[in-house]
Amino acid sequence: MAPGAESHSAVLRLLLEHLGDRRFSAALREERRDLRSRVIQAIDFDFGRSWQKSFPLTYVLGSHDIRLLRGGQ
Numbered sequence: 001m002a003p004g005a006e007s008h009s010a011v012l013r014l015l016l017e018h019l020g021d022r023r024f025s026a027a028l029r030e031e032r033r034d035l036r037s038r039v040i041q042a043i044d045f046d047f048g049r050s051w052q053k054s055f056p057l058t059y060v061l062g063s064h065d066i067r068l069l070r071g072g073q
Helices: 003-017 021-029 033-047
Strands: none
Touching: 003 021, 003 033, 021 033
């Protein structure tokens, strides 16, 4: 992944952590499905592990590329 994309992924994760699961997921839910999936995959990349338990409302809003998650979780 390019450095710009890595920064973008980190910013999305920080925004999720700052706003919290409820507020972030409410805003993301309003976006198109393809955009939601791209945001979720960017967050997957930044976490590098399963984050479903920490942010379940957001986690379910997009598809996940298990190759981005260590251990394929």
